Amino acid sequence: MNTAKPESIALFCLTPGGVALAQRLRDALPVTCFTSEKLLQPGFIPFGGSFAQTVQQAFSQYSALVFIAATGIVVRVIAPMLSDKLQDPAVVVMDERAEHVISLLSGHMGGANELTRELAAILGADPVITTATDVNQLAALDTLAAKLDATMQGFRLAVKTVNQMLVSQQRVGLWWDSEFAPHAERYDTRGFIPVESLDALPELDALVCVTLRDSQPALTIPVYKLVPKRIVAGIGCRRDTPLQTVAALLRQQLVENHFDPLALRAIGSVMLKQDEPALLELTQQHQIPFELFSVDQLSQHEHRFPASEFVRQTLGVGSVSQPAAWLMSNGNLVGRTVREQGVTITLGVSDRC
Known part of the structure; x- marks a missing residue:
């Protein structure tokens, strides 16, 4: 997801008043501030080429962009870069007197609504949020x-x-499973009807299930399965394994433990496997991180397996998949370790909630 992280906020200011406000925000948040050469202050970064060119670069490098500028200027400069609400960064606009902070783009998935509230609280400003669920004081x-770092099949249509x-x-x-x-x-679950058991549903028009599992009981109402990314896989393999x-062995492991493939959060291995084609391609297919550990890191837990x-x-260490899965899941391993065809795979469940 493209949820805004405080350490990746780019702030743009175009006037002396904007620079002064940016300096206030720098005291409260770790923001990277950009401005023109003539307004440059210590710790600020000058525009590279032009304001529009700098924004274009930042659009793909930062998870949130904050502008102290007129909304119209911001709309014009970001318009050519807009792609997808699931990918675009959060965009927040405020006036240089800090009267209003406006959530402009990627309010939910990008975290612009949350960032707007945070900035408004810091400045004592009025947060302007227009998404329907927020206006009606409902969750989305x-x-x-x-928040769960979760996904689902047909995500866009399901959300709508x-x-x-x-x-x-x-x-x-x-x-909740x-x-x-x-x-x-x-x-935040405002507006949802709590369901304690799938065997005794209240009167509902639809149901959202938060689960890692690959199947659910058949129900007579529309069911939307929201799958948190919690499953990690430590993998060791011979060089150039197809x-x-x-x-196929990873799918077998997931099926054996009744995990939805969407729950896969990361694959881990030893640093020497950083260029292993099969592991690189697998992480790209699933669009998940490839976490690499040194021999020393794995050796600290080798005695367990x-x-x-x-x-x-x-490789310099007697086991790869199990120590890697142990490190990624904080010791919460699940199921058996598969050892077939020169491949070892161990699953773990991350305790992140």
Whole structure:
């Protein structure tokens, strides 16, 4: 997801008043400030070429862009770069007197609404948020997904449908699988109808299920399965193992443990496998990170698992998949380790909630 991270906020100011306001914000948040050469202050970065060119570069490099400028100027400069609400960064606009902070783009998925509220609180300004769910003081499916780092099949249509149902005062249930139920109170679920059991549903028009599982009981209402990315896979393999072999064994592991493939969060291995074609292609296919660990990092947990002298002589550590999965999941391994066709795969469940 493209949820805004505080460390990746680019701030643009075009006037002396904007620079002064930017300096106030720098004291409260780790923002990178850009301005023109003639307004440059210590710690600020000059526009590279022009204001528009600098914004174009920042649009793909930062998860949030904040402008102290007129809304019209901002709309014109970002218009050619707009692509997709699931990918575009958060864009927030404010006036140089800090009277209004406006969530302009990627309010939910990009985190612009949340950033708008944070900036307004810092400045004592009025937050301007126009998304229908927020205006009606309701949660939104895409915001919940972003907070959970979750996804679902047909995400775009599901978000549109569920959010419209919520603002239309239809009854949308929300059920949490056992892994997530204890943490449900952390999330904004206003407007959803709590569901404790799938065997005894209240009267509903639709149901959202938060789960890692690959299947759910058949129900008579529309069901939207929201899958948090929590499953990590430590993988070791012989050099140049075919992608098809590794992919098939990973699918086998997920099916065996009843995990939805969408729950896969990361693949990990030893640093020496950083250019292993099958592992690189697998992470690209799933659009997930490839986490690499040094021999020293893996060796610290090697004693927990069976070791292979052949692997030790080749890589410098007697086990790869299990220590890697252990590190990625904070020791929360699940299922058996597969050892087939020169490939070892161990799954873990990240404790991030």
